[in-house]
Amino acid sequence: MTRLNSFAHDADGALIAASIAEHGYAIVQDMLAPDTLERLRSELQPHLDAAEGGKEAFMGARTKRIGALLSRSAVSRDMALDPLLLDLVERVLGPYCARVQLNYTGLMYLMPGEKAQPLHRDAALYPFQNPAPPTICATMFAVSDFTRENGATWLVPGSHLWDDAREPRAEEVIQAEMPAGSMLIYNGSTYHAGGANHSNGARFGCAIQYSLGWLRQEENQYMAVPPELAKTFPRRLQELMGYDMATVNLGMVDHKHPNDILNGTADSGPGELGPQWLIDADNAIQRLKVTGYAATGRPRYYVDGEVVQGPRA
Ligand SMILES: O=C(O)CCC(=O)C(=O)O
Numbered sequence: 001m002t003r004l005n006s007f008a009h010d011a012d013g014a015l016i017a018a019s020i021a022e023h024g025y026a027i028v029q030d031m032l033a034p035d036t037l038e039r040l041r042s043e044l045q046p047h048l049d050a051a052e053g054g055k056e057a058f059m060g061a062r063t064k065r066i067g068a069l070l071s072r073s074a075v076s077r078d079m080a081l082d083p084l085l086l087d088l089v090e091r092v093l094g095p096y097c098a099r100v101q102l103n104y105t106g107l108m109y110l111m112p113g114e115k116a117q118p119l120h121r122d123a124a125l126y127p128f129q130n131p132a133p134p135t136i137c138a139t140m141f142a143v144s145d146f147t148r149e150n151g152a153t154w155l156v157p158g159s160h161l162w163d164d165a166r167e168p169r170a171e172e173v174i175q176a177e178m179p180a181g182s183m184l185i186y187n188g189s190t191y192h193a194g195g196a197n198h199s200n201g202a203r204f205g206c207a208i209q210y211s212l213g214w215l216r217q218e219e220n221q222y223m224a225v226p227p228e229l230a231k232t233f234p235r236r237l238q239e240l241m242g243y244d245m246a247t248v249n250l251g252m253v254d255h256k257h258p259n260d261i262l263n264g265t266a267d268s269g270p271g272e273l274g275p276q277w278l279i280d281a282d283n284a285i286q287r288l289k290v291t292g293y294a295a296t297g298r299p300r301y302y303v304d305g306e307v308v309q310g311p312r313a
């Protein structure tokens with residue numbers, strides 16, 4: 001097995017980010033302490049008990065998948081605000097947006113007997129020609145140990161840099177084996193998949209994803225968390241959920257700042273929607289050149305034994 005890009009929790013953010021830029025992913029150990037993991041498990045257990053397997057092949061018949069984590073788990077709110085994680089997200093996405101945002105929060109609980117998911121790019125939500133600048137910075141926190149047998153996330157290192165014609169080969173796939181408490185962080189353009197669970201226990205992971213603030217979020221955070229609950233969150237978490245200006249005017253409500261609307265602090269007239277710091281941040285981002293190209297759809301590659309079988313509808 002290829003050596004994983006694994007870092008201690010006190011490693012320099014710039015080093016970890018350089019590894020994500022080069023390989024498309026990194027693993028950070030000890031993001032969650034044992035007692036935090038225990039609290040997270042107990043917060044989520046009632047929701048897991050009530051959850052069912054997926055209905056489509058991609059979602060996995062033997063995978064319990066629950067979103068809206070912020071409304072269900074206080075620990076997940078701390079995870080979304082983890083200083084090292086936010087530092088890495090800024091390093092990956094910051095050059096392309098004035099403000100980053102949450103994209104998705106959820107858990108992926110692979111039960112014994114689950115088959116492998118097809119390899120895919122989370123960033124295929126958006127119609128950019130590849131290679132593209134990063135649009136999504138995704139994580140998978142190991143809540144159980146992630147092992148080869150229980151379906152540790154599959155990854156194709158370096159594939160975030162590939163064009164749309166380049167297909168993954170089975171021998172290029174590695175697995176994010178990591179002990180509980182670790183975090184896999186990857187560029188949304190990196191090919192990856194949930195593995196197959198050949199073990200007797202569940203593989204339990206929590207995904208917290210971020211994206212460029214000017215994109216539509218995969219999971220609508222305004223509806224995922226009741227506003228009455230969101231009001232009790234720290235200001236930075238509210239901003240990451242989207243109660244924020246992505247740039248001047250982008251995200252306003254009735255010409256007021258959405259955070260003022262949420263918290264009931266809006267003035268009667270128009271809000272301050274273009275502070276100088278936001279104009280400066282927007283002027284500093286790298287502008288994207290988006291060219292027309294032949295549609296390539298959203299390829300997903302099934303891996304069967306040694307062979308990547310290629311895209312399937
Ligand atoms: O379960 C995993 O390890 C990855 C799941 C995934 O990539 C997805 O559902 O988009």
Ligand SMILES: [Fe+2]
Nearest residue numbers: 120121122192
């Ligand atoms: Fe994915």
